Amino acid sequence: MGTVSEIEILKTKLEIQETVWLQTRRALDDEIVQILSGAKLLLGVSDRTPNETPEAMLMVEEMLGKAIKDIRALCYLNYDNMFNPFHLIQSLNEEIILLNIVRELNVTLEIVNESLMAGMNQQIVFFRIVQETIEHCVNGLKANTINVQIRKTDQIDLEIISGFSNTKNHGKAIPESLLNRVHRSAGFISEEHTDLHNTIIRIKLPTQPNNYET
Numbered sequence: 001m002g003t004v005s006e007i008e009i010l011k012t013k014l015e016i017q018e019t020v021w022l023q024t025r026r027a028l029d030d031e032i033v034q035i036l037s038g039a040k041l042l043l044g045v046s047d048r049t050p051n052e053t054p055e056a057m058l059m060v061e062e063m064l065g066k067a068i069k070d071i072r073a074l075c076y077l078n079y080d081n082m083f084n085p086f087h088l089i090q091s092l093n094e095e096i097i098l099l100n101i102v103r104e105l106n107v108t109l110e111i112v113n114e115s116l117m118a119g120m121n122q123q124i125v126f127f128r129i130v131q132e133t134i135e136h137c138v139n140g141l142k143a144n145t146i147n148v149q150i151r152k153t154d155q156i157d158l159e160i161i162s163g164f165s166n167t168k169n170h171g172k173a174i175p176e177s178l179l180n181r182v183h184r185s186a187g188f189i190s191e192e193h194t195d196l197h198n199t200i201i202r203i204k205l206p207t208q209p210n211n212y213e214t
Contacts, residue, residue, distance in 0.1 A: 009121050012128045027101045032067050039063040070101045088123040106145045113152040117207055125185055132178045133201055137162040140172035158203040
């Protein structure tokens with residue numbers, strides 16, 4: 001365990017911003033554009049057979065409604081100035097909103113005791129740990145459902161439960177970068193495969209580590 005330097009904090013900020021940018025691009029390209037393209041296709045079908053496609057028009061209305069809802073959600077996300085100042089709880093909630101737009105996922109967040117940690121640098125690193133753990137669940141384990149639970153007692157307990165419909169990638173190892181980040185923060189991380197369709201990642205972090213440069 002060493003000191004988490006300002007250079008590492010800056011690198012962490014850049015990683016967070018890059019991940020958010022990629023997620024936003026996916027939300028626009030993979031989700032919203034596809035929804036609008038599908039709606040356009042259905043409208044073309046309706047124009048050719050106006051008396052035979054009432055269901056198609058209902059589908060178009062539903063698809064456009066989802067696209068509008070997702071665009072509004074993206075507009076309300078405050079990522080332009082997320083570090084000035086950084087609000088951990090707000091950023092976590094916005095990350096969950098973005099994830100639920102980007103992919104066919106059901107991601108939920110439960111926080112017990114919102115007064116998690118005081119130091120801004122520690123909050124930024126903690127946010128990146130949550131973000132990177134979810135990335136591992138989505139990209140490495142191919143999770144369909146993710147439940148993020150955060151509790152504060154004498155330490156910060158982070159528990160991320162992933163559910164799968166497919167067991168092909170169930171055994172993917174935790175990325176080395178995530179292991180190192182947790183250990184550099186004086187924390188502990190473990191992964192438990194409870195059955196063929198669930199994995200629990202547990203992370204424990206001190207509430208006031210003394211290894212952050214100020």
